[in-house]
Amino acid sequence: MNLETPWKSISASQEDVYTFLSDLNNLEKLMPEQVINWKSSQDDCSFTIKGMADMTLSIVEKTPSSIVKMGSSSAKPFPFSLTAQIESENDTSKVRLVFDGKVNAFMSMMIEKPLGNFFNMLLSGLEKQYNN
Numbered sequence: 001m002n003l004e005t006p007w008k009s010i011s012a013s014q015e016d017v018y019t020f021l022s023d024l025n026n027l028e029k030l031m032p033e034q035v036i037n038w039k040s041s042q043d044d045c046s047f048t049i050k051g052m053a054d055m056t057l058s059i060v061e062k063t064p065s066s067i068v069k070m071g072s073s074s075a076k077p078f079p080f081s082l083t084a085q086i087e088s089e090n091d092t093s094k095v096r097l098v099f100d101g102k103v104n105a106f107m108s109m110m111i112e113k114p115l116g117n118f119f120n121m122l123l124s125g126l127e128k129q130y131n132n
Contacts, residue, residue: 001108003099003116007087008123010095012130014065014088017095020129021068021084024057030125032118044073052114053077078103082119095126 010017020026024045028038037048046056056073060081069083080101087094097119103111 001099001101001103001112003097003112003119005097005116005119005123007094007096008127009089010093010127010130012093013091014086014093017086017093017126017130018065018068020126021086021095022059022062024059024070027057027122029129030122032121032125046073049118052111057082078107095123097123 012020023042025040025042027045028040031038031047034050034052035047036050037046037054039046043059044057046054048054054076057070058073059068060071061067061069066086067083068086069081071081072079078101080099080103083098083100085096085098099115099119101108101115
């Protein structure tokens, strides 16, 4: 299952956005209120999405200023990766999230919309972080 959010313009430099997203402690600032039980370090985080699942993420790859790739630290609820792609856009940047999960077709139909909404909320949180 693959999901891509639309690109979101962020009023910060590409480097600033990359630095922010490279520290998973910062992701808590982007989480919607449905997220509880947050724990994090610079390279790992875990949390619960109410009514959905427990999630664990670890940074698995970084490409300076352009890519922060996170992967699930456990097979529960399913193995996945979430990649933040960051591009420069004049004096600002644009970001999108790309999700790749190993789920069956039935589960894919059930989670596609909630996951898409969740990822869009994360990008809206990032936008608010810098666009005030």
